[in-house]
Amino acid sequence: MSVLNAAQQNAVAELLRVSPVADELGRRFGAAGHELHLVGGSVRDALLLRLGDDLDFCTDATPEQTLELVQGWADAIWETGRDFGTIGVQKNGLRLEITTFRAEAYDGVTRNPIVQYGKSLLEDLERRDFTINAMAVSLPEHVFTDPYGGLADLAAKVIRTPAAPSQSFGDDPLRMLRAARFAAKLQFTVDQSVITAMTDMCADLDRITAERVRDEFTKLMSGADPITGLRLLVDTGLADRFLPEISGLKLEIDEHAQHKDVYEHTLIVVANAIRLEDADAPDFVLRMAALMHDVGKPATKAVGRDGRVSFHHHEIVGARLTKQRMKAMKYPKDITSEVVELVSLHLRFYGYGRGEWTDSAVRRYVTDAGPLLNRLHKLTRSDVTTRNRRKAANLAADYDALEERIDRLQAEEDLARVRPDLDGNAIMELLGVPPGPIVGQAWRYLKELRLDRGPLNRDEAEAELYKWARDQGHVS
Known part of the structure; x- marks a missing residue:
């Protein structure tokens, strides 16, 4: 433990926005003879000056003692995590989760911990996934605790584990996905020792339920830089455990039958789609459709007599594969349906520039897309990754013309409600x-x-x- 240095004082300055609540809660625990520490992602985000309204605390108080301390003070209380030592509290618009010190043991078969209460803050920090999440600030004193160099790793933008990576991932294989997710969210580099363990232990991910894998993957895809996370999943073999279609896009390219690198093309399409998103929030449906739009190509690849490669009807095959994969990952039916529909429609635009589309064809394009039309516009534009500037410009002009035509017919006929x-x-x-x-x-x-x-x-x-x-x- 140490007194805050200048960098840490910046974090405390970020905490001032919530300190009336956090410090008041700390005083309540202190008066009852208990410790209270802001911990984990909350401290990390405070140091990054991006602290949100969800705050995590740890304490030596039991859940029963925590309930006694917050009753009459909190605006709302929930006990859904009580069996795992967590009591939820709402106060002044902030969502607080207060968890008793933990010292978990794992059975080595599932990711379910055998919950054991710990005796100290250091014991609690040791069980956490990464060093950048293993820091704490005591309340109300604001003493900073960083036993594993999380602050230095945060400054270096590196993701490491407090214990040996093999031990950490052996305890909880989901942490391998979390490493990729934090790389995508924070745009950090994953330490080589962590990457090695992820590669060696990727099969352990099979111990994790589909729902938990889905949730981590969704967070990864919704991060600031999902491309970094996706590359990490593919390179370590983790993607093969739950989304093998992405690694399968690495089709062999030879000098006699050349075609665009489908894997690299796909990652570019995802990046393009992100740039076209509305600024308010990540669009998972659009990003997932961009990721899956060409997954039907490996199964439909054919080489003609002239040596040219074709992928006829890959959008149909891709839609079927996307539906199967998202069902296996337990995605809700409505989200799956939207992604599948975008995959099936993503090639419909091609051919418009040859002047063959009648007003009827435009009406059907709009009607088939329905409420997904705006996303289909973005996906189709994102799919243009050619390095031929003239070709790219022509395709962009063609799509501009199509959108203008849609707008004209929309004004005349209300196409959204045909x-x-x-x-x-x-x-x-x-x-x-x-x-x-x-x-x-x-x-x-x-x-x-x-x-x-x-x-x-x-x-x-x-x-x-x-x-x-x-x-x-x-x-x-």
Whole structure:
């Protein structure tokens, strides 16, 4: 332990925004004879001057004693983590998690710890994943504790483990994914000893549930630099344990059948998509679609007689593989559906520049994309990675023209809500039929007609309905 130096004083200055709550809580614990320390990611983020509203604390008080100390003081209390020693508290808009000192043991089969309460702050810090998360600030005294050089690693932008990496990852293999996630989030370098252990122990990730892997991977993809994290996953073999399609993009390229490096192209597309995101928050659906858009290429690769490589219908195969993989990773159905739809549509634009698209084709493009249209715009633009400047400029101009055309038709026809010119009630009244399959068939026919020809007036729509019904033998 030491008195704060200048760098650490900056962290305390960052804490001043929340110190009325944190220090008040520290005094309550101190008056009862207990320690309280701000710890882990909260200290790391304070040192990086990016402290949020979620604060982590550790204490020598038991969960029962913590509950007694916060009752009557907290705005809200939750006990969902009580079995793991954690009591949640809300106070003045801040979310606080207070955890009893831990000294965990692992069974070496799952990542589930055998929860054992520790006796000291140092024992608690030793069990943490990385040195940059193994620092603490006592409250209210603001004494800084850094037994594993986390401050130096933070300054050097290096990710290391407090104990030997093999021991740390053997205890909890999920920490290997967390290393890649922090590399993506913080844009830090992972220490070589950590990379070596990740490579040697990648198979241990199979001990982790799909849901936990999914959550870490989602955080990685939502980081500031997911490309760094993705490369680390592929290079260490971790990706092969839960997302082998990405490593599979490394197709062999030879002098006789050259094609673009699909793996490198994919990473560029992800980076391009990130640059096109709205500034408010990472768009996981767009990023995941960019990552998966070409996963169908390995299965569809063919070399023609002229030596040219093709990947016919890779978007169809890719959509199927994406659905299977995201289902295996336990992603929610709505997120999976959106990513799969973007993968299946990402090639639809190509061919527009040849002037073959009618207004009907544009309507169908918009209707098929539905609420994903804005993301599809971004994904399609991101997919242009050619080094040929003229070709890239032409593709960009073509897509500009398509968007302008969509805007024009949108203003004229409200493409976002394309419906038949007659609704179900009108169809039943005109044909004299009850609710049933005929109404649905007629509705779909009229919608297709609407997409092909644009809006029809009432007389035209009725005439088309009667013609369809006669052709189908529904009326004489």
